[in-house]
Amino acid sequence: MSTFQPFEMEYLMSKWEQAVAYNLSESGVHPVALGELVNAPTMIEELLATELNYPEVNGTVELRENIAALYPGATPDNILVTVGCAEANYISLQTVVAPGEEVAVMLPNYMQIWGLAHNFGLRVKSFHLREDRGWSPDLDELNEVVSEKTKLIAVCNPNNPTGYILTEAEMDAIVTAAERVGAWIISDEVYSGAEQLTDAQTPSFWGRYDKVLAHNSLSKAYGLPGLRTGWIVGPPDTIGDVWRRHEYITIAATMLANKLSALALSPEVRPRIIQRTRDYVRRGFSILDDWLKGHGDTFSVVPPQAAAIAFVRYQLDINSTEFIERLRQEKSVLIVPGDHFGMDRYLRISFGPPPDYLQTGLDRIGEFVVDLQRGAA
Numbered sequence: 001m002s003t004f005q006p007f008e009m010e011y012l013m014s015k016w017e018q019a020v021a022y023n024l025s026e027s028g029v030h031p032v033a034l035g036e037l038v039n040a041p042t043m044i045e046e047l048l049a050t051e052l053n054y055p056e057v058n059g060t061v062e063l064r065e066n067i068a069a070l071y072p073g074a075t076p077d078n079i080l081v082t083v084g085c086a087e088a089n090y091i092s093l094q095t096v097v098a099p100g101e102e103v104a105v106m107l108p109n110y111m112q113i114w115g116l117a118h119n120f121g122l123r124v125k126s127f128h129l130r131e132d133r134g135w136s137p138d139l140d141e142l143n144e145v146v147s148e149k150t151k152l153i154a155v156c157n158p159n160n161p162t163g164y165i166l167t168e169a170e171m172d173a174i175v176t177a178a179e180r181v182g183a184w185i186i187s188d189e190v191y192s193g194a195e196q197l198t199d200a201q202t203p204s205f206w207g208r209y210d211k212v213l214a215h216n217s218l219s220k221a222y223g224l225p226g227l228r229t230g231w232i233v234g235p236p237d238t239i240g241d242v243w244r245r246h247e248y249i250t251i252a253a254t255m256l257a258n259k260l261s262a263l264a265l266s267p268e269v270r271p272r273i274i275q276r277t278r279d280y281v282r283r284g285f286s287i288l289d290d291w292l293k294g295h296g297d298t299f300s301v302v303p304p305q306a307a308a309i310a311f312v313r314y315q316l317d318i319n320s321t322e323f324i325e326r327l328r329q330e331k332s333v334l335i336v337p338g339d340h341f342g343m344d345r346y347l348r349i350s351f352g353p354p355p356d357y358l359q360t361g362l363d364r365i366g367e368f369v370v371d372l373q374r375g376a377a
């Protein structure tokens, strides 16, 4: 049996995110409180009357209707509700590729599909986002790695960890590459709605090509990770095939998650939540950016276009895993090392928390950096 590839970043976060004083490892914004979502007495009454049965296994009709309304041309039959985008990534991958087949993965990314691909015995090729091009993808490399053997191209857009948003031309190039060989596209779009520089929502791959599975969740752009609600948008027959895996792995998301998620995605509530997220990411990045600039040449960053994380390059003589381990032990701050993306000398730092918390966490990192520099002098 081949060696199991653990999900290094989630393992780090599982161990430490609840234990440190300042958690700057999370990629979403400060979570919405239940009372912010359910804020009318009638809603509370209705929730309390909910029978805690299994909901429809593929998601309640109301929730699937609200999701479908976000994707031009989609109907509830195009939607499968999952337990987070994490489940969506897992079961879609298992559905569209078989062990021994080849996939092309855009790197860096969240690394779940990359790790799963190894664990499922797939052959993994990659094409890269290039920092010297503002993190745009190397399309020559994409076209080189995509061949008749490629069964799937996996992308994360907006990207984790860089915050890069693909241009329309880059999306077209990815679709063209997939079409050329008949490959599926799995597009993880959890940061769509968490844009930094524009109020236009990042478009989906849905509708650009018939072999697309577009994934999303309420965890990032909606600040509701604790609901554990995700979804897949795809052709109805493929949605049926993915659903057969869903029955094995989780059966269904919870009844309460279905109800609360339908509320969060309703036309009355959704714009308010998206605006809240944008307020967090915009305020948060300006705090991080000032802090980075205060450290001279030690740090550099291509400003993220979306998401609540920045992928920061550093000029210090220390490996990124050692950096974050010592930072955690000495200052009780958790961030993610570039090593988890196969890219040492980078750190992934969250700017999604409330301003005071973020500032204090960054100040502690600053103290650690000064200690390091003093030690090296």
Ligand SMILES: Cc1ncc(COP(=O)(O)O)c(C=O)c1O
Pocket: 027, 083, 084, 085, 086, 087, 110, 156, 160, 188, 190, 216, 217, 218, 219, 225, 228, 229, 230
């Ligand atoms: C790009 C991306 N996809 C998927 C996930 C999993 O999210 P969830 O299962 O909470 O929807 C994350 C979590 O950080 C992520 O960053």
